[in-house]
Every structure is written in C-alpha cells, then in structure tokens.
Amino acid sequence: MTQAKPTGQWFVASDGTRWWFDSGSVAFDFAYTGGFAARWESLHTPGDLGQWLAGRFPEVGGEISEGDLVDAKALRDTLARMATAVSRAEPLASGDVDMLNLFAATPDIPPPALLGGLRRAGRTSARAGQALSAMAREAVELFSVAQDRIRECSAADCGLIFYDESRSNNRRWCSMQRCGNRAKVRAHRIRSASRV
Numbered sequence: 291m292t293q294a295k296p297t298g299q300w301f302v303a304s305d306g307t308r309w310w311f312d313s314g315s316v317a318f319d320f321a322y323t324g325g326f327a328a329r330w331e332s333l334h335t336p337g338d339l340g341q342w343l344a345g346r347f348p349e350v351g352g353e354i355s356e357g358d359l360v361d362a363k364a365l366r367d368t369l370a371r372m373a374t375a376v377s378r379a380e381p382l383a384s385g386d387v388d389m390l391n392l393f394a395a396t397p398d399i400p401p402p403a404l405l406g407g408l409r410r411a412g413r414t415s416a417r418a419g420q421a422l423s424a425m426a427r428e429a430v431e432l433f434s435v436a437q438d439r440i441r442e443c444s445a446a447d448c449g450l451i452f453y454d455e456s457r458s459n460n461r462r463w464c465s466m467q468r469c470g471n472r473a474k475v476r477a478h479r480i481r482s483a484s485r486v
Contacts, residue, residue: 301330309468314439314453316346317369317429324363325370326451333363343421349399351415358418365393365422369429376433376440377451390433393426445469 297319298312313319323342324331333339336354339362343350368389375382399416432440432453439454443464450464463470 303468304329309465311450311465311468312452313450314455315428315432317425317432318373318451318453319346320362320425321366321369321373323366325366325368326374333359333366335359339418343418347399347416347421347424349416350418350421352417354418361393361419362422364389365426368393369425372429372433373440373451376437377442382433390426390429393422394430396420396423396426398427399424443469445473 296312297314297316298310299319299322300308301311301322302308311322313322320342322330323333333342336356336359339359340350340354343354368386372382372386372390374380375386397420399420436453439459440451441454441461442448443450443452444462445464448464448469452461452464454461463473
C-alpha cells in the first residue's frame, strides 16, 4: 500500500476554538468525519468525500459517486463503533466485524511504480473504494494487534478516541493543545492554591 499522508485534522469546538487532533490512524481520522458524532459530519456530497480522500491518498482519481459516498459512510460508522468498543474493552459486534472484513477484502491502492519504463500493467490511479479498503486494512491491523493502544482521552469532558503511536505507549490526551493543556493548567492551579 502506498503510504497515506500523516494523520490528523483540525477540529472546531462548540465555542469556536480550533485545535489539531491527531488520532494516530488514517482510519480513525476518517471515522471523525461524522461517524463518532453527527456534529462533525463533513461528508455531505461525493465531492466532500473526494476532497477528504485526496488529502490522504493522492493516487485516488476519477469521479466519486453517490454509491461511493454511501459505502464510505457505512465504513466510517463501522470504524467509529468498533474504535469505541475497543477503547472501552467491550466486545466487537459481529456485524461490524463482517462489514470491516468486507471492505478490507476489496482491492487496495495500486502499488507504486517507477516512472520511465514501458510496462503498462494495471491502473495508475485508484478509485474511492480502494482507499476505503486501505483504511479498512489499517483498522483490521489495529483492532487485531494494537487494541491496548486504542483509548479515550483522559479528560472527563472529552472522550475522543485515538491510537497511541508513542514509543512509550503513555499518551493520555486527545491533544496537548486542548485537553492536555487544560489538565496541566488545572493541576497548576490546584498546586498554587494549596501553597496559599
């Protein structure tokens, strides 16, 4: 599979503040296009899906259809439900497992090719379904071997789910700019108040 661009995307809170949230996974980033909460819905049209995919899978080309959008939302919602279950150590729903496996079984992104040769085998651009397959395959790997690294933000009022890709496996917050900073400020205020 061709490497996707780095993970993460901007979020806007209900108060209008923006922060960068790196879920640690392209599949989880995709789930945050509306699968975790309707207020984050960003895939209203096939063009929206095309734009999101182009930002992470530059080899995707061609028209994105309404059917692609329906499929994408089905995968996205499945990813959100599964990530939530894993982060809470709950069993995965068999229907969600079947859905994820279905998407993972379809052809992946075309392999990279060195320019300059005469060989003309295979497609040079990918379709939307192939990018969905690439994300499903990533999720299969995460849900299979990395469940202990899928967790919810430690802030009581947050609940964003991420894949902890840190070497020490000790990431606690969705974002240091948001929840991590708030927790540190609270701890500082408590320490300062206890000294007075």
